[in-house]
Amino acid sequence: MRAVLRPTSNPSKYGVAGVLAALLPLFALTGCGSSSDETGGDDPTPPPTTQAAPKDKGPLCVGEAAADAVHVLRGGGFRLPGGGGVQYAEATADGTTRTATLRDGAKYEDGQKEQTVEPGQEITVSGHDYTVSQICSYRVVLDPQDDAAKSALAAAPASLDSKGGEADDGLCFTTAPSVLAAASKGFPAKGEALSLVNNSGVSTFPTGLSLTVSVDAATRTAGIGGNCAAIPVAMYQDVRVGDTVEFAHVLFKVAELTGDAVRLTRTSD
Incomplete structure (x- = not known):
């Protein structure tokens, strides 16, 4: 059964638009290929929240992540074959089940359509069919169901060197093993x-x-934003110690929050 699409002009707190102001400075980032311990630039980071959201009721994930599938990260977007994209706009959990609100487009624009999906549901995005194989607090996994989309997503770029902006689409929005391996090593x-x-x-x-x-510091929470190819690919709000986040198919657990830093421990290979 396919979800009914509906337009929206009032995105929720956890949607990409809800943190758009926090990520606007990131749109201009080039994402140059420097090492992971480098920092720089004059762009401000996402503003801290004034009141933490209620803790997610869980479960952490429902469903099984399909191999070679698209990972759409919480609060972020993913460019898809066919010229469009999809955003993980909002999460809902009641202690037993999970649903996710997905929004059309790789980044927020007013009037985009959205749909609430469940694990195992079939959806059509950017002209291609996908199965929602898993919903987690931190990601939605979409398994492409036609060969054209699978081939386009798995195609390796000519170079693994970041050039910045949309030129990095092949590095940021892919299932190619060579790209994911390079990202993991970073x-x-x-x-x-x-x-x-x-x-x-x-x-x-x-x-x-x-x-x-x-x-x-007041709520002992943090906001962690990710940007790639000029697209906000993740915006984890109200992150607490013990929460799981993901970047480039690599999982981390929030190990420590201080007034000076967030320390993440890598939990996946």
Whole structure:
């Protein structure tokens, strides 16, 4: 059964538009291929929240992540074959089940259509069919159901060097094993820590990903934003110690929040 699309002009807090103001400075980032411990630039980080949202009721994930599938990260967008895209706009959990609100387009624009989906549901986005194989608090996994979309997503770019902007589409929106392997190597090894300094600028990675963070000491939460190929690819709001986040198919757990930094521990290979 396919979800009914409906236009929206009032996106929720967890939608891309809800944090658009926080990520506007990131649209101009080029995502140059520097190492993961570099920071720089004059762009402000996402503003801290004044009141933390209620803790997610879980479960963390429902469904099984299909291999070679698209990972759409919470609060972010993903460019898809066919010229369009999809955003993970909002998450809902009741302690037993999960649903996700998906919005058309790789980044927010007024009047975009949205649909609420469940694990196992079939949807059509950008002219191609996908199955929602898994919904997590931090991602939605879409399994392409036609060969054209699968081939386009799996095609490796001519170069693994980041050039910045839309030229990095092949590095940022892909299922190509060579690209995902290069992105993985840009992070600390499994079990090691990645520290993101509060309001210090932008941390950039070899395949074009840029991360920025802002800590709210009053609520002991943080916002972590990701940008790639001039698209906000993730915006994790009200992140707490113990929460899971993902970047470039790599999983991390929030290990520590201080007034100065967020420390993430890599939990996947």
